[in-house]
Amino acid sequence: MVMHKIKLAYQFRDGFRMHYKRPVYCTNLFFENSTRTKTSFEMAEAKLGLKILDFDVQHSSVSKGETLDDTLLTLQALGVDIAVVRHPQNKFYRSLNPDNSMGLINGGDGSGQHPSQTLLDMFTIYDEFQNFANLKILIAGDLIHSRVAHSNAKLLKKLGAQIFFSGPVEWYGSEFDQLGTYVDIDDVIDQVDVVMLLRIQTERFDASQNDLSVDQYLSKYGLTKQRAEKMKPTAIIMHPAPVNRGTEIEGELVESSASRIFQQMTNGVFMRMAIITDILRTKGLIESEEFNESAN
Numbered sequence: 626m627v628m629h630k631i632k633l634a635y636q637f638r639d640g641f642r643m644h645y646k647r648p649v650y651c652t653n654l655f656f657e658n659s660t661r662t663k664t665s666f667e668m669a670e671a672k673l674g675l676k677i678l679d680f681d682v683q684h685s686s687v688s689k690g691e692t693l694d695d696t697l698l699t700l701q702a703l704g705v706d707i708a709v710v711r712h713p714q715n716k717f718y719r720s721l722n723p724d725n726s727m728g729l730i731n732g733g734d735g736s737g738q739h740p741s742q743t744l745l746d747m748f749t750i751y752d753e754f755q756n757f758a759n760l761k762i763l764i765a766g767d768l769i770h771s772r773v774a775h776s777n778a779k780l781l782k783k784l785g786a787q788i789f790f791s792g793p794v795e796w797y798g799s800e801f802d803q804l805g806t807y808v809d810i811d812d813v814i815d816q817v818d819v820v821m822l823l824r825i826q827t828e829r830f831d832a833s834q835n836d837l838s839v840d841q842y843l844s845k846y847g848l849t850k851q852r853a854e855k856m857k858p859t860a861i862i863m864h865p866a867p868v869n870r871g872t873e874i875e876g877e878l879v880e881s882s883a884s885r886i887f888q889q890m891t892n893g894v895f896m897r898m899a900i901i902t903d904i905l906r907t908k909g910l911i912e913s914e915e916f917n918e919s920a921n
């Protein structure tokens with residue numbers, strides 16, 4: 626599944642194009658803030674030539690108490706083919722009506738999973754190393770609150786990578802035990818191929834966690850220039866963003882030659898085109914597919 630999606634993402638990067646049997650309609654429902662994921666999906670949809678309907682959560686009937694399920698059933702009744710949903714509730718998709726046959730893409734559920742980010746991260750790693758099984762990957766930071774950490778660790782483990790986790794012990798969870806090894810960043814920084822940093826997800830903290838200080842976070846747990854100098858010359862820095870410069874990473878490392886942070890964003894558009902295309906194929910909506918080098 627992962628290699629299939631990566632190959633399709635490469636095809637889109639090289640100018641693959643779709644033609645549809647009829648106009649295809651999509652919308653993006655973001656119940657949590659987003660810059661990258663929402664715009665990246667919109668860009669992917671625009672590049673695929675889909676008709677994008679604006680859905681403004683704040684001004685929708687959700688503010689009148691309509692449930693997510695009823696909102697999605699409404700969109701289906703209106704003729705929407707695909708909806709991308711980001712929601713603060715973990716596994717929000719479990720409570721949805723199974724009769725709704727609209728294509729549904731998880732744009733991130735609470736601290737649960739972030740599948741499209743994971744696939745774009747796998748694309749970025751594969752593009753760099755052409756394999757996963759021989760890699761050592763450090764996932765560093767606020768692990769328990771991060772859907773990126775949960776999704777990425779699970780898939781990287783399946784793909785055979787060796788995973789290390791680092792960060793404040795309060796933000797490490799037992800769910801990571803079978804997936805990798807909890808370490809001090811300084812013990813592995815010179816050995817890993819990928820340093821994957823996470824934002825401190827203050828919006829997911831409960832009252833008991835509010836006293837965890839971020840003041841000395843960079844020096845204790847973050848990627849400082851001193852630590853970056855110890856990285857292998859082939860190693861790369863990743864971060865799903867938004868980045869808090871000076872907290873999880875020293876500001877200027879974001880633009881350093883080892884950083885793939887902006888490449889991840891660029892790759893994300895092609896990966897999301899791949900994700901959407903697989904749904905359109907399943908729904909039988911594609912008339913023909915062709916290469917057109919000027920498409921991208």
Ligand code: NCD
Nearest residue numbers: 661662733772824865866867
């Ligand atoms: C991540 C998210 O929303 O989970 N960002 C993203 O989608 N690019 C990580 C984060 O918000 O820190």
